[in-house]
Amino acid sequence: MSATPTILANNVQIRRWSLARSFSIRALTLGLTIAVVSYIVLVPLFMLLYASVKSTDDKLPFESTVTTLANYAAVFTSPSTLPIFLNTLLFTAGSLAVGLPLAILIAWLLERTAIPARRWIATLILVPMTIPSLLSAIAWIQLLDPRIGLINVALRGLFSIDADAGPLDIYSLYGMCFVQGLRLVPSAYLMIAASFRAMDPSLEEQSAMAGRNIAQTTLRVTLPIMRPALLAALIYFIIVVIESFDIPGLLGFTARIRVLSTAIYWATHSEVGLPDYGLASALGTIILAAALLLMWLYQRLTAHQERFATITGKGYRPRQVRLGAWTAPAALFCLLYVLIAVLLPFLMLLWTSVQPFYAPPSAESLARASFEGYTNVWRDGSIVRALWNTTLLALVTSAATMVLAVLVSWFVVRRRGQGSGLAHYLATVSFLPQCVPSIVIGLALIFVYVRFPIPIYGTLWIIALAMTTRYLAYSSRATTAALMQVHGELEEASQMSGAPWTRTLRRITMPLLAPAMINVFLWVAVHAMQELSMALMLYNPDTAVVSTMIWSMWQNGKTADAAVLGVILILLSALLLLGGQAVSYLRRGSEA
Amino acid sequence: MISIRALEKSFAGARGEVRALRGVSFEVGKGELFTLLGPSGCGKTTTLRCIAGLEQPWAGEILINERAVFNAADGTFVPPERRRIGMVFQSYAIWPHMTVAENVQYPLAGEASRKERSIKVDEILQRLGLGELADRLAPNLSGGQQQRVALARALVAKPQVLLLDEPLSNLDAKLREQMRFELKALHESLDITTVYVTHDQEEALALSDRIGLMHEGALLEVGTPADLYLRPAHRITADFLGTSNFVRARVENGGNQPWDEMVLASPLGRFVALRSSEWQPGAEAELFFRPENVELLGESAGDGLNRSSGIVERAIFLGNSSDLVIRCGDIAVRARTHPGRVPAVGRRIGFSVAAASCIVFPA
Numbered sequence: 001m002s003a004t005p006t007i008l009a010n011n012v013q014i015r016r017w018s019l020a021r022s023f024s025i026r027a028l029t030l031g032l033t034i035a036v037v038s039y040i041v042l043v044p045l046f047m048l049l050y051a052s053v054k055s056t057d058d059k060l061p062f063e064s065t066v067t068t069l070a071n072y073a074a075v076f077t078s079p080s081t082l083p084i085f086l087n088t089l090l091f092t093a094g095s096l097a098v099g100l101p102l103a104i105l106i107a108w109l110l111e112r113t114a115i116p117a118r119r120w121i122a123t124l125i126l127v128p129m130t131i132p133s134l135l136s137a138i139a140w141i142q143l144l145d146p147r148i149g150l151i152n153v154a155l156r157g158l159f160s161i162d163a164d165a166g167p168l169d170i171y172s173l174y175g176m177c178f179v180q181g182l183r184l185v186p187s188a189y190l191m192i193a194a195s196f197r198a199m200d201p202s203l204e205e206q207s208a209m210a211g212r213n214i215a216q217t218t219l220r221v222t223l224p225i226m227r228p229a230l231l232a233a234l235i236y237f238i239i240v241v242i243e244s245f246d247i248p249g250l251l252g253f254t255a256r257i258r259v260l261s262t263a264i265y266w267a268t269h270s271e272v273g274l275p276d277y278g279l280a281s282a283l284g285t286i287i288l289a290a291a292l293l294l295m296w297l298y299q300r301l302t303a304h305q306e307r308f309a310t311i312t313g314k315g316y317r318p319r320q321v322r323l324g325a326w327t328a329p330a331a332l333f334c335l336l337y338v339l340i341a342v343l344l345p346f347l348m349l350l351w352t353s354v355q356p357f358y359a360p361p362s363a364e365s366l367a368r369a370s371f372e373g374y375t376n377v378w379r380d381g382s383i384v385r386a387l388w389n390t391t392l393l394a395l396v397t398s399a400a401t402m403v404l405a406v407l408v409s410w411f412v413v414r415r416r417g418q419g420s421g422l423a424h425y426l427a428t429v430s431f432l433p434q435c436v437p438s439i440v441i442g443l444a445l446i447f448v449y450v451r452f453p454i455p456i457y458g459t460l461w462i463i464a465l466a467m468t469t470r471y472l473a474y475s476s477r478a479t480t481a482a483l484m485q486v487h488g489e490l491e492e493a494s495q496m497s498g499a500p501w502t503r504t505l506r507r508i509t510m511p512l513l514a515p516a517m518i519n520v521f522l523w524v525a526v527h528a529m530q531e532l533s534m535a536l537m538l539y540n541p542d543t544a545v546v547s548t549m550i551w552s553m554w555q556n557g558k559t560a561d562a563a564v565l566g567v568i569l570i571l572l573s574a575l576l577l578l579g580g581q582a583v584s585y586l587r588r589g590s591e592a
Numbered sequence: 593m594i595s596i597r598a599l600e601k602s603f604a605g606a607r608g609e610v611r612a613l614r615g616v617s618f619e620v621g622k623g624e625l626f627t628l629l630g631p632s633g634c635g636k637t638t639t640l641r642c643i644a645g646l647e648q649p650w651a652g653e654i655l656i657n658e659r660a661v662f663n664a665a666d667g668t669f670v671p672p673e674r675r676r677i678g679m680v681f682q683s684y685a686i687w688p689h690m691t692v693a694e695n696v697q698y699p700l701a702g703e704a705s706r707k708e709r710s711i712k713v714d715e716i717l718q719r720l721g722l723g724e725l726a727d728r729l730a731p732n733l734s735g736g737q738q739q740r741v742a743l744a745r746a747l748v749a750k751p752q753v754l755l756l757d758e759p760l761s762n763l764d765a766k767l768r769e770q771m772r773f774e775l776k777a778l779h780e781s782l783d784i785t786t787v788y789v790t791h792d793q794e795e796a797l798a799l800s801d802r803i804g805l806m807h808e809g810a811l812l813e814v815g816t817p818a819d820l821y822l823r824p825a826h827r828i829t830a831d832f833l834g835t836s837n838f839v840r841a842r843v844e845n846g847g848n849q850p851w852d853e854m855v856l857a858s859p860l861g862r863f864v865a866l867r868s869s870e871w872q873p874g875a876e877a878e879l880f881f882r883p884e885n886v887e888l889l890g891e892s893a894g895d896g897l898n899r900s901s902g903i904v905e906r907a908i909f910l911g912n913s914s915d916l917v918i919r920c921g922d923i924a925v926r927a928r929t930h931p932g933r934v935p936a937v938g939r940r941i942g943f944s945v946a947a948a949s950c951i952v953f954p955a
Binding site: 487489490492493494495496497498499500503507508511512 | 644645646671672673674676677678679681682683685687688689698699701742745746749755
């Protein structure tokens, strides 16, 4: 080529400069992503471990210089902490005993039988997810409080029981298991239905060809094949129950039944005396170790399951069991679940929210009904601030989580192979928060920031940071799965067209990932709005959010106010989820 | 125009390191269409991606237009977006969230004014017969249309080099044949230096100015399609291109320069054949000839060099020709003939192969 030396030299200069720029932006982003993810995930866990081996006789754990196992010794010897382990065990076993069989039965009915209105039922089953656990607990207290609970009052009237309490008591281990079990059903149903769908129907048809009937096929072929999947679901939901806080927090408070997660809260928010951070961090470490062990088991099981992957891509539906006379009862059974898990609690909350003080429904109390509670909300400065804080928290958390998740998954997916060590590290560390219970993250962040030079303790940002850490695991998993569907050549074509990395990311990768990103944004926003335990560990009166507000209203006996805020929270969540549905519906419409 | 020098690359495979490229070197002249041909896993796509900058070799040098875009020794690496190369991917990689015009306009960003950009886009769309599809979204295009859009996008910014990665492999047979001619015509009219990767020998023979045959990460042989087909220097080349007869033989005497004539003793009789450049004196020899060079004679071939006879064992009708299997003792010789002149199965038949069509390889 004929180019004068000066022009050539200029070209080289320009090339070197832009080369350096485009590469350093990507390298810088990778470095930053690794640093941020490591910092937000690993530092709190380290601080938790550190605090758990520090004496707290008269100091905060991070001020003490004495290293000791006294905190663990106290946990395992004190008569006040030993029942916690038994309670956790019983609560977990009981909740799973209620939730999992229900979920398996519903999944089987919807996936393998000719149940009518399948699509409607499948959608309705998921509706309980819009109601925060905190509010299920409150609603069920109103329904099953031994003295004033609506159902108890009705039962006493119906059977002419002459007593002022009972026959049912929600403030018990049974009550806790019942409410928690009902809440597990939607997500357990999703997981189990997915493994029903992944199963090759010809395995069942083969059994039918061998002359077995439906019941025999189900028991001898379907369930044994699904055993690894069911076992994995079991382990997954053990973790979910162990880390749950809202239901044991509310019901167990009155019942004086403490489980690991609530014990951590009460150790740091003692009604009498100073917070015992040593005890809390020892309990936190124990619950974390249990969750890590279970998650390791779960990963092993599901990795095994993938090897047996039965997805065949054959487009035919498995044979459907005809239910005959059982058709109507089966459909009614599913609807009954929806009624008990959603409609009843929601109507109860709605009723409470329009009553100035709690009274069972009657002509008299109906006359008293008013929406005054809803108009009063806007006059109370602290409630308005909580609503504003919640909005801000949800937006900041979901935006931060989404950005971090996209970056993590880009490096995990696209750099697999080259520098795969870093990609593997990033994948592992970003998934770690999946097995760190929320209450433990809340606790650990206290340790990190109470004296740390970054002044976010006591602000809304520390809550946002806690939630970003917690939800990073789910979010980065979701975006990773989505990015793996985007063919690498689509990005390479952009590079070959002269686009630097940032432009490729902005113009090609992100638009193609948009549906997954919107889903992640909404999922995180709804969870951040409803989350209680992290907020409870980290808030102060200035940074109260709706969930902590409901919690303290409830503690202070302001039932009606709590119900008003609760209904608003549920409606906001439902609105967000509906908005997401509408967006994805419109997108699909515009592309077709 | 493009110089590839001693590229080395390995991947971490399931069973240790896999050497993807072993000292690959070749030159592509200005305006030439150079094809990398070979079976899957031979390193041809890796070589192409190294030229593009999407992969980094760990040794060697790549020059485009006499400028190093990669040099392992001094650490030069120009990223793909700075190499001014157009590339068509095997999947076409048409961005599904953009229209055809948006796809094609993408490489022009920041290069010219909006008006100039749309003129350039229109021009290339017209040229490739895509004018009416400009506002179509990518998912609503057929395979052939997607292929043209990918081509338009690769060419719109007037790159110095065009890379094509199996561009026809996703099309059905009829369309593939048609696009083969179109590609050839387009290349001739644009006169753009092109590197083409394929595993389809017919495609390579029909399109290329020169072909580089790759085998297990090494570039085995480079030559024009006729060179490679008619005078393969390596047994692997002979075997990969077209169909072949290989017969064990012993060299009796002959010249020692490549393409000298040699006399061989084989189970088929004595044959005169050309010495391939691969053949080493003293090695066990193998006689090679192609089915279409087998000339059928009468019932007996008679005596003499390059003649033999056998029983017609099978005749397979292929439409424009027929394939014969002639059984000569332990050896089955494949021959190709006009479908109207197929001898009856079971009949004895003589045949000859011209010395110029016979080559000696080491066994």
